[in-house]
Amino acid sequence: MNEELDSQLSAMFDDELAPGECELLARRLSRDEQLKARWGRYAVIGAAIRSERGVRLNAALAGRVSAVILAEPALAAAHGAHRAAVRWWQPLAGAAVAVGVALVSVLWLRAQVPFAGAPRNAHLTATASVPAAAVVAAAAAGAPDSYVVPRAPAVRAMVPSTELANYVVAHSVFSSPVARRNLLSAFMTSESGTAAEEPPDEPQGNVH
Amino acid sequence: MSTSERFIALTLAWAVAGAALAGEASPERTPAHKTSLESAPAHKTSLDQAPAHKTSLESAPAHKTSLDQAPAHKTSLESAPAHWLERMNRALTTRNYDGTFSHWHGGRVEMLRIIHRVQDGTVSERLASLDGSGREFIRAGPSLTCYLPDKRTVLVEQRPPQESLVGFPAVNDQTASFYDIREVNRTRLNRRNTHVITVSPKDEYRYGYRLWIDDSTAMPLKTQLCDRRGHVIEQIVFASLTLPAHIPDSAFKSDVSTAGFQWLRNESGPPAPTAATLAWNAMRLPPGFRMAARSAQTLPGSADPVDHLVFTDGLASVSVFVEAQRREQADQPAVPESAALGSSSAFSTVIDGHKITAVGEVPPDTVRFIASQLKAEEPPAVSSRRH
Structure with missing residues (x-):
């Protein structure tokens, strides 16, 4: 493949x-x-990367994703690389979702209004x-397989054991004020928090 | 972040805040339109009843304190970035405040409420999760109570009365040599003038901060914990904040129903010193860290004494807990364990028949390094002291 393509x-x-x-x-893609x-490889790699960050593939596709990643060491490395690198792949993955429907014939984006906690990047x-053309193509392709956009997998805050809770409480006395607040907030945090892959912007207008 | 992403992020934040504060799950009901500057009296204390989002700093006359009334002119020292850290620490530890904030870490957002009061030299603090866990932490002077509904457990720890939260640790010249402290911007945040202060670590042993500090009150309205590369790993943003002059005692009573809960206490006080007590010290420490405190204590639910060593670089601190292995544990292989609690790290290992656990708001490598450097030495002259 030449560089221009x-x-x-x-x-x-x-x-x-x-x-x-x-x-x-798109025309050339249809015959080349x-x-x-x-x-297609871009599509599954992008989906795999997103899977780590909140999007899950169906089982059959996940297997193919793994195979592709294993066959592509450089991309596998990119999978665990810096957040900015992942972010670079996000638009790639997003476009791949739509165009991949037509070309790889495995993806279909479930039409659903995202809940506040849904992985907004995927949406x-x-x-x-x-x-837009790609979206139309995707709709026309019939979408044989499903592409599920679930809530982001929980990055589970470790539920503290009583022993660790004791340590945290005792340590908090000696933390700087900001660190103490962070520590105790994390301690308070349960698994019920709403998924957000990036820090949310500050809510405006409520602190004056 | 694109405009649409910012919109979604804001919607998300408000949805979470709305659900938490209004007690409803609908993301459409956001509290943004409910902002009312004068409607929340400072004595609203119940977490369920207090519409924290209906308050404002400006509407609370109680916040007119010495910080606000300081002379308008500022010396170069007063305007230095490190000075803002000191002012912030002082505000967080000495002022009365009541706020609701979002806590983001590891892809999760949760709303919490904090109430802090200093009255007659006694610090009272209540931190409660407004979302699912229902956990609460309440400090009333030397008494620390932690409600863990998910474990149906309440921990009650009595700390030495002389132990004070105020002024520890402290930013000094030594601290400045391990962090790059700068004011990078002055900006408006939630209609408040803020100083954006960055505290960048110069090595991998500590985290940094990006702080939006309110110009008039020195309260941090937004805080980001960052790694050495500046990537945000934890964030706290106040959605509402008031600085009332008076906060009633009832504000520090838990809403958790504790029927059937297990209560674990350490009210027996610190263990008596014995001649046989080993003195534990770190053979080596990460650059800039020094031992700042040492005490012997018992922890809730345990009769065994624990040595508590505190190491700090002035901003970050690490506690190391040393306890003799129980007989039933002695035969088990010593397997080091790591854990994470938000951005804080914990590491546990066994050295000379003692379980060593390091906990701190530092990277995992730092707690691992410090814990592995512990070594028993000659018995100390006193068992509880501060350095």
């Missing part, structure tokens, strides 16, 4: 490809098996980052 693919994932070029590339395979990429 690769660049166009990347731009398409980033929703930065002009609509006309996007249409041309190599390009199609490349695109955003599906509604905002995906080129």
Whole structure:
């Protein structure tokens, strides 16, 4: 695959490809098996990366994702890389969801209004980052398999044992005020917290 | 973050706040439109009854304290970033305040309420989860009570009366050599003028902070805990905050129904010193850390004495607890264990038949390093003292 095509693919994932070029590339994707395979790989890798951060694939697809990642060491490394690197892949994954329906024929985005705790990145990429043409293509493709957008998996706050609770309470006396508040807040935190993959912005207007 | 992402994030934050404060799950009912500046009297104390989001700093005349009435002109020292940290610490430990804030860590957001009072030199504090766990932490002078409904347990720990939260640890020149403390911006946050202070660690042994400190009250309205690369790993943002002059005792009574709960106490006080007590010290410490306190105590639910050593670099602190292994544990293989509690870390290992557990708001490697450096030495002259 030449660099220009690769660049166009990347731009398409980033929703930065002009609509006309996007249409041309989509046509080429429909007849270029190599390009199609490349695109499909992007799709599952992107989905896999999102899976870690809140999106779960169905079981069959998950197996293929694992195989692809194992076959692609560089991408596997990127999977555990810096948050910014993951963020780079998010638009990629979002576009992959839609276009992958047409090309990989495995994904279908469940049409549902996200609950406040749903993984908003997944929703955003599906509604905002995906080129409109791709969304239409996805709808027309019939969507044979389902692509589930569940709530983010809980990053479980460790429920403290009584012993650890004792230690935390005793230690809190010697923490700086800010650290103590952080520590005790974490201690208070249960698994009922609402998922949010990034720190939420401050609620405005309530502190004056 | 794109505009739409910011919108979603704000919606999420308000949804959580709305559900928590209004006691409803509907994300549509956000409290943003309910802001009323004068409607919340400071004596509203019940977590269920107090609409914390209906209050404001400006509406609470009680917050007109010496901090607000300070002369307008500021010396270079007073405006230094480190000075803002000191002012913030002083405000957090000496002022009365009642606030609701969101706590974000590891992909989870939870709303909590904090009530803090200093009256006649006695610190009272109540921190309660407004969401699912229902856990509460209440400090009333030397008494620390922790309600754990999910474990149907209440821990009650009596601390030495002379132990004070105020002024510990303290930022000093040594601290400054391990952190880069800067004021990076002055901005408006929730219609308040704030100083954005960054505290950046110079090595991997500690975390940093980004703080939005209110210009007039020195209260941190937003706090981010960051790793050395500046990535946010924990965040606290106040959704409402008042500084009332008077907070009644009833504000520090738990709402948790404790029928059938197990109560674990340590009211027997610190254990008497014995000649056979070993003195534990760290052979090496991460740069900048020093031992700041040592005490012998019993913990709730345990009759065995525990040595409590505190190490600090002025901002971060690590507690190390040393207790003799019980007979039934002695035959078990010593397997080091790590744990995380929010951004804080814990590490436990066994050295010379003693279980060593380090806990602190530092990276995991730091608690592991300190715990593994503990060694028993000659018995101390006194069993409880501060350095």
